Amino acid sequence: MKRQSRFLQMVSRTLVAALVMTAIPLPVFAGEPTPPPPSRPTLTVLVQQAAAVTRIEPAREQTAGGTDKTQFASPSFFKKPAGVAVLVALAAGVGYAIYSTQHDRVSSPGKK
Numbered sequence: 001m002k003r004q005s006r007f008l009q010m011v012s013r014t015l016v017a018a019l020v021m022t023a024i025p026l027p028v029f030a031g032e033p034t035p036p037p038p039s040r041p042t043l044t045v046l047v048q049q050a051a052a053v054t055r056i057e058p059a060r061e062q063t064a065g066g067t068d069k070t071q072f073a074s075p076s077f078f079k080k081p082a083g084v085a086v087l088v089a090l091a092a093g094v095g096y097a098i099y100s101t102q103h104d105r106v107s108s109p110g111k112k
Helices: 002-023 041-053 081-102
Strands: none
Touching: none
């Protein structure tokens, strides 16, 4: 029973593979090639169109100190809890890598 079911599985897989292999090239021969698209505008025309549509805003005014104070209001990433967790995980990984290289129990002839 097992031998017959394996044979049927193999035959069905072969038939499916043959159908897939014959169906792949069919879209190539399906019809005539499409005509080339009409000529596209040049880059300079597109840039001029975009410049005509795009509105340019004046830069935000800065404080008397020369820099925007709201830009530096948030703490650094590494001072946040997520940043501290990243640093701890990085330190643990580097420490384990160094420990692992120093205490390697596998000795291969190429290492000597």
